[in-house]
Amino acid sequence: MRSSWDIAVLGAGPAGGAAARIAADDGADVLLLDEQRRPGGQVWRVKSAARHFASDSPETRAGDAHRAALEQSKVTFRGETRLWHIERKKDIWVLHVLTLSGTAIYNARAVILAPGAREFVQPFPGWTVPGVFGLAGVTALIKSQQIPPGRRCVVAGSGPLAIYAAAEILRLGGEIAAIVTPNSRADWLWCLPALLANPFLAKRGAEWIAQLKRAGMPIFWRHLVTRTKGNEVLSALHVSRCTSEWAPTGAATEIPADTLCIGNGLLPNSEIAALAGLELHYDADCGGWIAPVGPHGQTVIPGLYLCGDGAGIRGATVASEQGERAGMAAARWLKGAPASSGSQRRSHRAEWLGLAMTGLSRPRRGLDSLTTPETIVCRCENLTRATLEAEIDAGAASVEALKSATRCGMGPCGGRYCLTSAARLIEMRQGAAPGTVSPPTTRPPLFPLPVAAIGTEFDYDDLPIPAPAPL
């Protein structure tokens, strides 16, 4: 199977798909890789084959258009392909991937990263109980499997995702016990100008809200889920009012539910960028630690581009436009041409809205107090806030030191679901601002790599025989 390309694009969501298509249209030989079976990313996930008869939403239609455009292009798409390591050898990028048939190595002269985002969930008591799901994860489940995540659901979180997920759960026949959001109506009013500048999205949002209203859904504005009940599975949860800084306050209301979908905004997936050699900077407006990019997605490393939510959370419309610019820039760079081109789409209105929605979702500092001393912060290693703080008090002053001493972040998730909170614990103990304590060095593999899949062509007789160590 072919292994060398002009451009490899990692991630086939709105950004990566657009980048691949534009670069291929400009004559580049493009390989597009994604972990999922079909292009679309998390936002435009394709429906599972089991659910092809389910009715379409504007999101599935946008995804279908995206897939159709790629079908018609010269892009080579390889799905079910996960990147576990990226290296640069002289001027060639070496991509180590795991496919359904084992490991493989692809080479490319330029690489466009479109890694998207993942969820941030502020740890709170009982967030590890089965039946508690990430909100963005549930939207992925809804889109691909077209099933509600449970029988009686509470949807909790900031920004538009909570509203969207609740409306979709209703559409799929699920029961919504409550919608709980730390945002106030006033927070949303602040975003009204940006929303009105984007009529299609504003209309979609209004439809969701109207749908929820029609169904008589209780919406708890400026409230938080503070704890769950249930051991083996979720049985109920507690909801409290919160301050404008999102610190829980006052008495809790108990709501019976078997499912909680909860999220506190999105984090850019920066691991591939870091592994590729880019330095990360903290940018709260962009959702956290990101590698800086120029207007065409160019990074400080020649031939390496970054676009979409992985370059800062701005949503699908902006991601798609960024992807187009990065795709064009990469194709031109290969020809030795400058990146500039006047005719490219750039919607400042969409960027405005993306910024507003990220601002709406961005965790406020009061959320920190949801994580009680007994709350598990590192799910993989079952480590509580108290355990981590004891180590911080004993002198662990960096994420690396905290990891080494406690194993926080050393489990199979690679620290994706704990190290943001762990860094915040160090910052709080040091009285430092968010973004002061940097993430640890990213190491391969980027996900747990089956030993069975590597070295399958190993021949013992090919072992390089080293000079014996000195006696």
Next chain:
Amino acid sequence: MSESYDITVVGGGIMGCATALRLAEGNMRVLVLEKSDLCQGASGVNAGTLSLQIKRVRLMEYALRGHRIWASMGDAVGFRKTGGFTLAFNDREAQLLKERQTLKRQAGAPIEFVTPKKLLQREPEISSKVTIASYCAEDGYANSSLTGQYYRACLKAAGIPYRERAPVSAIAHGSDGFVLTTSLGQVRAKRILLAAGAWLGPLAAMLGVNLPVRARVNTVSVTEPTPPVIGSVIGHATGLLTMKQKPNGTVLIGGGWQGYGTPDAGRGCVSGKTMVPNIALARYAVPALAKARLTRSWTGFEANVPDFYPLAGDLPGVYGAYVLGCVRGGFTIGPYIGKLMGDHILGQEPELPLFDPDRSFEGVPG
């Protein structure tokens, strides 16, 4: 920060910390400066193997004493004496193993040779392709990740101040000692010990001394928790494999496969080209490893000089300056050689000799 100390230790790894503790016992006022966090260099990222079977003949006495110190540190550093097997899979490796382990046994390591049958009784998951193995009951491992936590607590208990994230950018040497410029301000000290591992070269250069320090970029990998596959520390006749399974089920795999990068530019990079055969060899030796998943591979810089013996003694030509580092197998002997170094600085005769940094490296193959 403008402070004055009897001695400043530059480098908060195992050797620097162990020396600082000995010096404080001798009533010196010590400061430890570390450019990142304590024990985040080779001390904290190596595979943690404590094996006499991979120690050099001339360093065996040091390693035996090193093992005793690690045993005394115990659970705080995850010490386990499991015994260790070194495997040979063909005649060439068997011959190599016999020659080398015989010399090490003569040097004092209790190494014996075992048949594949006996090996498989103890370690049933090991490949039946082994032709012969050597065994040393003294072998085991410690958890290198815990060394930072351990020495941080030791320094605190001994009242020794330390500064992390305080790289030294300049060292001035005058008649009354040294002035070190760090990111946290200036520090004065009558004496100075350079114990910065792979970062020794540039530091010594600040004092006009050229040390022929190089670094190997060793790769280590770890699996997620996995049902038990091995109980002992496993090695390979060529040295290309070390393996051990921790009480939490994770399997740590090393063997000196080389990544790339330099100490002045970050923490080094894992090379897929070397990491993959390292894991494949591990799986060849223990086929059951195929059911595990790798969660992380990383690199660490192991410093050395051309003769692969330690630098341990006076920094040539600079009165009041000392250097310690560059040991092959430095994790094992680090806590011990730190004590020897401390004794030397305190003006006492160390119980085993140090390794003069002023020796000639000319004509040494390496």
Next chain:
Amino acid sequence: MSQTDLQAGDGADLRFSFDGRTYEGRKGETLAAALLRAGVVTLGAAPGGDTKRGAFCWMGWCQECRVWHDGQMVEACRLIVSEGLEAQSRGNGDA
């Protein structure tokens, strides 16, 4: 566009087992989704074994839904069910 694609499913039912119990699945859906439809959200034990875990991120990253399948640890939210598939929850020793 060329691509490696799985056979498009036809929604046909199939049967698989998890921890020895038999469930019905639909062709093309993931193990975690099929179990969720059957009301099964507990997929394994937390380290230490005193609490339970289930799917959380639904994107193949958090690893909370990992189960044993065919001698391997796999993410239930990425594993497509097939006729006769057998999977087991992880115990606390192999979590």
